[in-house]
Amino acid sequence: MNKSERIQRELFFVNSHKEFNLTDLMREFQISRSTAIRDLAELEQLGVPFYVENGRYGGYKVLPSSLLPPIYFTEKEIFSVFFSLQLLNLLSGSPFGSNYSTIQQKLLNTFSVEKQDKIAQATDSVQYAGIYQIEPTKNLEDLFSTILKNEPIKILYTRYTRKVKRILPIRLTLMDGYWYCIAIDIEKKEMRTYRCDYIEDIEIALDYPRPCILELGF
Structure with a gap:
């Protein structure tokens, strides 16, 4: 090497x-x-x-340090990063609450003008078609946060009927233009899928502490 x-x-x-x-x-x-x-x-x-x-x-x-070591990328790896950001830019919402155009510009500014031109040429040479988000979803950051913290939540789910549910979010999935939350229905003790744009009034479910959920067997 x-x-x-x-x-x-x-x-x-x-x-x-x-x-x-x-x-x-x-x-x-x-x-x-x-x-x-x-x-x-x-x-x-x-x-x-x-x-x-x-x-x-x-x-x-x-010594312990919170600083990440610098990372060196090959040219193909750099292109892959910008292609990924280009894909994320097509979404009207994401769990990370980021402006990907801003991130892309910040990264681009770290390279020489010659390299910037090459990156622009590469990203213009690849287009993503058929990838879209139909319904804007405003609660993705909150749901993502509860997943990372393993927090049970109480929600108002408005698809078909308006119903209060207590769930433990497990993962977020983008499918056919919609964001879905895969979660455990705490009361039914079953895995369920909820469309995120129908989830409202997210609150931490204080009446269902984490130790109780562990007993569900998931």
Whole structure:
């Protein structure tokens, strides 16, 4: 592998270990001692938080950090990211509440003018047809948040009839132009599918704490 690819892999190796020594790096990447030392110096310049501890049980110790390591993409991988954003731009709503045109522009501004022109040419060469969202849905962010937090919720479901339900959202799915919420109906103890544009008045179901839901067996 070339140097840039090796440094990229070393970034993830170092960030996934609380401690390591030089021989670990040499063995993992099949490099010499001098190359390993040079690579560590480069990783330090990139902001990887580690320090050296001397002694018999010493080595390199990695400090806890909330910073993500920098990531290096190939040209094809860069195109894939922009194609994905182009697809998301076709949706009138998403669980992430993001303006994908803004994200796309921010990413584009990190590249040289020459690279920007190449990305624009690539994205113009691929078009997505038949992918659309029929009904705007305003509650996707709230539903997505409850999924991440494993929170049971009380909703007013207005499809066919108006009915209050208590559910545990599991996943969101876009199908045939509509967003659906796959969820456990807590009272019926069954998995159900709800169309998101018919879900109203989302509230945390305080009368159904998480430990009770675990007893449902899902």
